[in-house]
Amino acid sequence: MNFPLIGKLFRKDARSVRWWIALTWLLAAVPINPVPPRFGSEEAPHDWEASLCWLLALMSAVRLAQMDDPCSAKGFMRTRPASPWQQVFAKCAVLAIGFIAPIALRHAVNLTSFRLGLGWDDYVRAVGLAAPFVAAAVFIAFLVGLVAPRIGYLVAVSMLLLFALLAFRHDLTYVIQAIQLVDSTVISDSANAMIQRELIAGQTLAALAAVVAAGIYASSRSWRQLAVAVAGSVVVALVAIFLWPHPVAGTADWDRTAPRSEWPDASGVVLNWDPASPPGGKVASKLPVFLDSYYQNQNLVWDGDNGHVDSWPWDKWPLNMLSDWYGQKYIAWGGTVTGLSPSWYACPVAFDGQLTLADGRQFHSQGDWLGHTYAVWPWPSQSAGELGPNPAGVGGSVPGLWWSGTSEDVEEPNFARVMAKLYNYAVDDIGLATGDAKVSGQVTLEFRRPVLLGSLPLKVGATFTANRKRFTIVQADFRGQHLDVFFTGLEAMIPLRGGHHAHSLQAVLYNPVRHQTLSGPGAVDLGRGSNGDDYLLWNGGVSWDKESEEDMAGHDPARLPGASANHPLVDESWIRDARICFIESEAGGRKTVPFDFSGLTPETDTKN
């Protein structure tokens, strides 16, 4: 390898696109919006500067390819003593240093500004994950550049524009997902597997494009050969990129009716990531669906305290909602964020729904599984906050049904159980149906998606920025089973609405060393400080209580999110390594599903 010669070629090529390189670096340096991306949404951050960087990179690739077109007899380098490989190497170096580097750096800057509490390995991972895709795209552009003189520059540029936008969206989504997955707890192995898979895909793609480009550059002297090679490589690359399974949704594809002992290990459940494909389609990833299995598990083994509801009748309840809609649409995201809060108690999905019974009466149901409020009241009605600060008890201050967070309710934040409760309340308190009453209707559920705002260590002085506001830990004390963390500036960020039950911000404690998480009532909560100025993160008891231990008895902890073989004993070392993760929920979609309670025979209400 003649490096001095490559250096000369590099300088020559770089000089031809020097203004585009300068513009790319300039765009990469433009401050970005520090609002983190919407985890769980399919929307990519609107980082137009990065898209422009992409476009410039691809346009430059075209220009560099055209400059020494290997198929043109007019090319200056065609009759000069420099091998095509050296020329390709120099052009790749220009693209890497001039364009790929600033894009990759912008990724790193993006991730930093999101305040995700990432380590250096995350940045390496992010850049490493993005680079193959960038390289693949650039090499494809290189190929387009070779063929562009024949198919028209306009067509080539149009393709590149489209590709730039898609590619940017694609690779940043992967980066965020990957990092989020790796930061999760029980699914880190699968997340790593996914990252490896994506890396291999990207690298393979890049290598394929590079080999084809170089091969064409080195040997092709025929337009026909060139056209066939380019068309083939572009098709392969596009298929690989756009048809590669996207981890945006998933559903388990095992036999749900089989005995639980025959279920696959939650950490090894094979998902079908493509929501458009039917179950059993192309296997794409291994993200565990512990959330789904957890629900099913709970529904099947739930025995109730007083024979209240033995089990939820799967044949009555539209389970497809869980498996086909809920599961596909949100299980991946739920799993992802649950990775940050995979405790026994916390489920990151809430619902806010409307229950319409057969006789025409309607009830509004609300459940916040990260929080602790389940409420049912006549529809239409006001919001929970408007109903008063403490509408506890059946009926509460307004006609209808209520139950508010008690330990029993929240310890089993289980969708099916909530609906069972709802049904029982409806039967017992309003007398809608008893015995073999035919009760059917529909429920409109509004799911809320979790959004990770960021995380920070439990250290005085640690700061966190969200929604363009910053707050700082000014005190962090751990005494016995209590953790008190005081912040300043929290009020600027969190609009507490009608007490802590209603606000949308949730916090969990996550120990990345032990891969354990504490969340939910009795573990981590947000509230107003007594001094009126500070706001505190209060932990009423960070160890597992007896009841929950009993609840976990009989389950395989290894299958359960956040649980280890030994229940976590939170001590000072646990707290020292822990991070506070803030999660905000946002509307995630609506679904109206029918239900039919026929045949149920609920017993007398034993609600607390």
Add this chain to the structure above:
Amino acid sequence: MNPAIEIRGLTRRFRKQEAVHDLTLTVPAGCACAFLGRNGAGKTTTIKMLAGLLRPTQGESFLHGCDSQKLQPVDWQRIGYVSENQELYGWLTVAELIAFTRALYPAWDLAFEQEITRMLELPLARKVRVLSRGERAKLALLLTIAFHPLLLILDEPFAGLDPLAREEFLTSLLEITAQQEWSLFFSTHEIDDVERLADQVAIIEEGVLQVNEPLDRLQQRFREIEVEGVPARTTPPPGALLAKQAGSRLSYIDAAFTDEAAIQALFPAARVRALPMSLKQIFLTQAKIFQLRKRAS
């Protein structure tokens, strides 16, 4: 010693059109060969195949013993190639392009480069894209000769040059050629200039090589014969080309001239003159004969 250029049965078809047909040609080392032909005769196609820029349909060619289609970077350190429309990097200045090209050749002669630069009066500080056509041609020449190639291939080097620029270019080339011992293979339409430069002439018509021989022998072979005092309707001798008679004056081209006495013997009562022909006259004669034969067939 390998000949500078050796072409064996070179054929190139573009779909149904045969641009070059079974061309066989040899240019000895150290020889300057002019490759002549009308527009579309197949000159550029042949040169592209010679330089490995185009694959032949049949046949093969060798440059100093190296297969044209397998030329390696190291081979291009001994071969210079200039075409009329070769792309130069317009965003570089002349000096930068020279410096860049210099790095490609271990045998680059810096002193020679500076000498040629002065001789060609190249504007070093000017961007390549703003150079005139003549200046670009000179620059391309400089970039091709400063490493002392054993073989220089020029495709229409004079095309588009105004007479003054062409004269300067040609003069430069002649001066450089006088200093160097290299093989030269060039195509051109400027036949007048060829006589100053070429040792050997090859003429191609519609892809078929018509003439290939040393210039002096070619000029020796062709004579314009004028015979005064012949009877009316005198039959021209066998082999006479483009014969015409006006009164008692018969004229024709003899493409196999040996000596005047032999012609005088054919017309003992007449006065015979054998006039030398310029290369341009020979070329035009050749072209006319080709056309006549084509019409006849």
